[in-house]
Amino acid sequence: MPPNMNRVYQAVLRDTSAPISLRLRRTFGDWLVAKGLPAPEVGKPSQEFETDGARVRMDRRADCGRYVLEETHESGLIRTQVTYAESVPGMTGWVVVRVEETGETDAWQAPGFVQAYLRTARITDGAVHLTDSADAVDEDDVHRLVHLLSHRGRRVPVVVVSVVPHDPQGARARAGHLADAVAGVGVVVRFADLRAQDRFNEAMGSRLGVFGGGVRTYVASFEPATESYPDRHRPMGGPTIRKQGDRALALVAGGAVGETCRRPLPEDVQRTYRIVSRILAGKAQTGDIAGAVAPRPVPADSGPGERLRRWMLAMNGRSVPPPAPASEPAADPGGSAPDGDVHIATAVETEPALVTQSPQPGVPSFDVADLARTVAEVVARELRGELEAALDLAAASAGNGSENGEMLRRMRTLGAHVEGLRDLVAVRQGGDPLLAEAEDESDRLAGEIDRLRTEHALLQEEYAEAVAGARKLEERVRWLETRLAEAGQPAFGLSSGEPPFEPTSLMDALNLARETLVHVEIGDTDAEATKLDLAYPTLARAWASKSWDALRALDAFAQARSAGEFAGGFFDWCRSSARLTIPAGMVAMSESRTVTTNGKYSARRTFAVPEEVHPSGKVLMEAHIKIRKGGYPAPRIHFHDDSGGSTGKIWVGHVGDHLPNTHTN
Incomplete structure (x- = not known):
């Protein structure tokens, strides 16, 4: 994914009905035609066409394929990419749908072909049946809904729509609207009547229920009996929905879609996804997919949960029990599912791979x-x-x-x-x-491993960018040194003999900036910077170096502008030939309209400044520097430019993780 594109939708669809390609090509093609684009040619393995600012490429080779649609809008580019692989021994066929965007396009909803594709077969997320419409739950089905919510294999959020006694059709319409928006990445259910709703709330308890026309999104994983943070399962009250209408529903849908955007692909899909890309590029054979399916063997006593528990017991001076014997390998999580209808009664698969094993006898619990x-x-x-x-x-x-x-x-x-x-x-x-x-130690550590795999992939991309940038800089330095030598001048920087400052953490960079940078004032942001230093020690050094370069560039810019040597803004400064700059792509001088007009989000971006900068003693700092363009976390530096004002300085209000917006909430 290019660094300037954000992922706004990702669905992993398990499909046991072969062939996938015929149904997927038909529904994707119908979607293109509905958009006014030409219908794909049947039987052609590769085709590409462009019409009215939209570009389509469709590739197929043997048991896999990829479709890409790029559409240009006023606010940027939207790219929809569909990749699939047919079933092979040991792996259920899958389809990965991704939507990426530049700018603010509000594309946080399912592409239009997903609903039609879900109707072609029984399609799951590996455990939960994904439908194109909302399921109605009556009193007898409540226990099945509770089972669905607490199912250990569930990857997608479940959106529950409560009853509106005086407006039953309104609840039905809201559930249908949400089902269209979250198709492929969520399940939407609605209560058939008040009896079903009351029985559900009785099972959930007072803090986890939904009522009064409200909507609640239950994320994975979920265990009602032990849930200690109910607000993690985001509620939206009925009055808010009735007042804001589709805007409120868009926030609900965006939250559910965003929940799956941040999740890594399942391990078997991740392994075979790379093989599919190589096959379509002509660098691998179709038989390589089967070779990538077999899971890597892991000794039973070397799992991350067991290692952490044993390490903590030993460090606390307690006896460490001997490692547990190796267990039988689990079944493939993407295994075939039994046939059935789309009702909530059959929404949960009963695959043996998803059954939780009981703890080993004699092993102490995790305190x-x-x-x-x-x-x-x-x-x-x-x-x-x-x-x-x-x-x-x-x-x-x-x-x-x-x-x-x-x-x-x-x-x-x-x-x-x-x-x-x-x-x-x-x-x-x-x-x-x-x-x-x-x-639940094992689940938490498994999620952490998935997150680390995603971080590793992002780091590989960043490393490749850094290497490319370093090569360009080396060539530029050689050229400049050659010209200086020809002019009889010493090479820049070689006479000082002092190595450049290399901060080891964000706090290290902030402390030196406060001491040495005359035209930059840093506010009370130490706690936010420290959180990143402590939570991501391996990444903090790289972020600190980028932050130090950014603060020095701000200082150089403010010095030049306050002295009347430069007339533009900081973005213009970075696009100029000035020596102390950062890439202009890291700089954003404003926030989206959604953020600036929403008091909840704008308040988080308002920071203290002297009264000579603003009479209120605080100012909304929209301008920010992207220390990391994508991924999670994504550190930011928010600042206010008063270099042309009374103080002649840059005022930094925040150095820390990405502040909340509609995508992160």
Whole structure:
């Protein structure tokens, strides 16, 4: 995915009915025709055509294929990509549908062909039957709905629409609207009557129910009896829906679609997806798909959950039980599903791979509170020595200006990290929602592994970009050094003998910026920066370097503009030939209209400034720098440009993770 495109829809559709290609080509082709585009030619393995700003490419080779539609809109480009692979021994056939966009196109809904494709066969997410319409749940079906919500294999959110006694048709219409929007990435159900709704709420409890014409989205995974953070399953009240209408429903649908956008592909699909791409590029054979299906063997005693538990027990001075014997391999999660209708009564598959195994006898349970206390003790014990060593070094280096300043800066960075760790442990001991979800250790760690795989893929892309950029810079440096030598001048920077500053964390960069950058003022953002330093230690160094370069570029720009040497804005500065710049693609001088007009989002982007900058003492900082263009997390620097005003400075309000918007909420 190009770095300037955001993913706004991703569906993983398991299809056991062969062949996939005929049904998918027919429904995709009908969708193109409805858009006013030509119908695809039947039997042609590869074809490409372009009409009225839309470009279509369709490729098929043996048991796999890919369709791509690119449409140009006023606000940017929308790309719909459909990739499929037929069933092979050990793997159910699958279809991956992705929609990506540039700009703000509000494309957070299913492409128009998905509903028609779901009607062609029984299609699941691997465990849950995905339908093109909302299912009605009566009193007798409530227990099946509860089973659906708590099913361990469910990957998609379930949107439940409550009853409106005085407007039963309104609830039906809302459920139908939502079913169209989340087709392929969610299941929508509605209560047939108040008796069904009351019985459901009785089973859920007061904090997890839905009523009064409201809608609630139950994300995966979900266990009503142990759920400690009900708001994770996002409710929207009936009055809000009645007042805002389709706009409120769009937020509900966008939340459900966004939930699946951030999830990595299932492991078997991820492995075979790469093979399909190679086959379509002519770099692999169709038989390679079957070779990629077999799961990699993993010793029973080396799983991440078991390693973490044994490590924590050993560090806490407790006896460590011997490793459990190897278990039989689980069945393929994408296995074939039994036939059935689309009613909620058959919405859950009964595949053996998704049945939860009971814990090994004699193995202690995972004690979350004990873990928090142990982590706190270890952090305090280990970091106390580092703090004492830092104080000794600072005292010994008194009188040595540069070394003392560096040591004090490091102490401030370490102090911020210790403060962040203390807050983190305190919050988690008090019932942090993420830690509460970690009571099921194996599920949490499995999700973490999936997230790390996604992070690894993003890092590979970033590394490739960095290598390409480094090569260009090397060539430019050589050219400049050659010209300087021809002019009889020494090469720039070689005479100083000082290595460039390389921050090891965001706090390290912020502390040095406060000391050395005259035209940049950084506000109270240490807590946000520290969260990223502590949560992503392997990525924080790269983000710190980019942040340091960005702050230096802001300082150079403010110095030039306040002195009357430059008349444009920071984006123009980065597009100019000035020496201290960052890529202009990292800079956004405004937010979307949705963000600026929504008080909830704009308030999070309003930060303190002196009254000489604004009489209210605060200002909305729309301008921001994208330290990481895509993925999660996506650090940002939000700033206000007063370089041409009374202070002649840049005021930075936020250095931390991406602030909330309609896509993240």
